Amino acid sequence: MDNFTLRPATETEFSQIQDLIRLVGINPTGLDWKRFIVIVNAEGGVLACGQIKPHGQEVRELASIAVTPEMQGRGLARRIIEHLLSSSPRPLHLMCRSGMGALYEKFGFRAIAYEEMPKYFQRMSKLAGLASILMHSGDSLLVMKLE
Ligand SMILES: CC(C)(COP(=O)(O)OP(=O)(O)OC[C@H]1O[C@@H](n2cnc3c(N)ncnc32)[C@H](O)[C@@H]1OP(=O)(O)O)[C@@H](O)C(=O)NCCC(=O)NCCS
Known part of the structure; x- marks a missing residue:
């Protein structure tokens, strides 16, 4: 050990x-x-x-x-x-790259839609969307919630 x-x-x-x-x-x-x-x-x-x-x-x-x-x-x-x-x-939220969603699903988190996000995460989500367009990155930001 x-x-x-x-x-x-x-x-x-x-x-x-x-x-x-x-x-x-x-x-x-x-x-x-x-x-x-x-x-x-x-x-x-x-x-x-x-x-x-x-x-x-x-x-x-x-x-x-x-x-x-x-x-x-x-x-x-x-x-x-x-x-x-x-x-x-609870509830508990997190932000991660879309590719990491499977890790957090193991702990009961689920991805939520923009309308369901607290204001802070809505702001971050908009910023990430903009950055992804500017940087031509295919990776998106996932906001997840554990009830
Ligand atoms: C992501 C990270 C934290 C995982 O740490 P780790 O110690 O290797 O993870 P663990 O060995 O504890 O794995 C826990 C579980 O998650 C799974 N897992 C680990 N990395 C994963 C990934 N990238 N995608 C999906 N599942 C993953 C494992 O298979 C394991 O499942 P199990 O317990 O059912 O067998 C680590 O790779 C890291 O520091 N990455 C860079 C930073 C980062 O991306 N952090 C997350 C920010 S959202």
Whole structure:
């Protein structure tokens, strides 16, 4: 069994979290270390992270799910996601590239239409649509919800 620990992040791990988010190329904004859960190895290296990001009082986002490339495919994201889901009220939303939808469906999330999205996600969805047109990218943004 690997000697990995899942626990809340500490302030000293913030730069490792930022580095991991940059390395895997996901949204680098809204990274408050106090909200993060990490999986660390015996040497204190951050191998995986994730957070629940609030948008006002009512809206919460499962966000910043990231695993170091060399540790992917070993169930670390599942541990982070299950832990965050076990401690968060519903509903919970997330945004991801359309290709990642299958991962989150495993945890009960379903894609929602624009009309069903809270205002924050409607704004992000419009911005992503515009960026995708400007960059000629075929990848679209999926907004998903867990009731
Ligand atoms: C996506 C990512 C977080 C998955 O981490 P991971 O530790 O490799 O995932 P796990 O091994 O815990 O896999 C959990 C489940 O999701 C599935 N899964 C993993 N990656 C997937 C993908 N890209 N698409 C669909 N399903 C996927 C696995 O098959 C597994 O299913 P199972 O438990 O039923 O066997 C990781 O690859 C990563 O950091 N990618 C770059 C950053 C990123 O895209 N983050 C998501 C932002 S929305």
